[in-house]
Amino acid sequence: MRSVWLLLCLGLLALTLSQVRAEDPIANLDLEDIAEFDEDDEEYLTLLEEKSKNKDVERENELAQKLADVQYNLLNPVVEVDPCETMHCGAGRICQLNEGKPECICIPECPDELDTRRLVCTNKNETWPSDCAVYQQRCWCDNKDPGCRHPDNAHLHIDYYGACQEPRVCDGEDLKDFPRRMRDWLFNVMRDLAERDELTDHYMQMELEAETNNSRRWANAAVWKWCDLDGDTDRSVSRHELFPIRAPLVKLEHCIAPFLESCDSNKDHRITLVEWGACLELDAEDLKERCDDVQKAVPHLLG
Structure with a gap:
């Protein structure tokens, strides 16, 4: 009876060894080696005990590794970065992926604006439904898209918010006195922000x-505002960069548009600090560029 029991154990052991042979070095022992053990041999039981211990150690190591992997993933999560998040497209454009690469395209569709306060007046004295529609049109004309109404719209920009009004003529004393009033206004705004x-x-x-x-009252205010308008820090102010100061004042100051146009003395569509000072009737020697950290100022005036 004891011999039968031993044979059954050997059969079960053979089946078990065949299943774990690939991963357990002890399981690679031949059955012939095991068969040589007699029923009184303690080596057989020692072998089984050692095999069981090895399996327990392997299992503990496997669980420990899995736990370490989980902890590492929690502390070091893999974050998928959208390439469009670092892509600046500018007004009238949005970023989309093309075969995995980011590219800027014209805004496909602008939302319908029912609020009349969203209307904008352009430099062509034309009323558009929204600023989005203006920027979209400009983009279409830049790209020669079929949606472009006229090639000149590539230079379309917003003059002020609201429906276009009959332009008022700025001449005589109004035009002559405007640089002084502009200087005072800039200083008062700078003081208010301070x-x-x-x-x-x-x-x-x-x-x-x-x-x-x-002696520094007007000059410092002029330099501060010029630096504030120079959004791309190229040491000149473009017509687009003049928008934050022009758009809110057009309805209040009918001389703001011709005044800003006069600042661009060489008609290159950019205003240098010297040109800015000249149209404000300031001495060029009083103007010192100090645009060290104006970009960190919060908030930008009327921007």
Whole structure:
């Protein structure tokens, strides 16, 4: 009876060994080697015990590795970055992936605007339903898209918000006095931002200098505003960059448009600091470029 039991054990062991042979070095022992053990041999039981211990160690190592992998993934998550998140497309354009690569395309569709306050007036004195529609049109004309109404619309830009009004003529004393009123307005805005602590330390110091030194009053305010308008920091202000100061004032100051046009003395569609000072009737020697950190100022004036 004992011999039968031993044979059954050997058969079960053979089946088990055949299943784990590939992963357990001890399981690679031949059955002939095991068959040589007699029923009184302790080596057989020792072999089984060692095999069981090895399996337990392997299982513990496997679980430990899985736990380590989970902890690593939690601490080091794989974040898929959308290439469009770092793609700047500009007004009238959006980013989309083309075969996995980001590219800027014209806005396919602008939302319908029912609010009349969303209307905009362009430099052509034409009323458009929204700023999105203007920028979309400009993009279409840049790309020679069929949606372009006229090639000149490639240079379309917003003059002010609201429906177009009959333009008022700026001449005589209004035009002559406008640079002075503009200088005062710039200084008052700079002072207001300083009082609200919305200037950087750099420009706060310039404002304090203007407060205590009348000779710097207008010049410092002019330099600060010019730096603020120079969004791309190329040391000149484009017509597009003039928008934050032009659009909100057109309805209030009918001389703002011809004044800003006069600042571009060489008609290259850009205003340098010297040109900016000249149209504000400031001495060029009083203007010192100090655009160190204006881009960090919060918020941009009327932007």
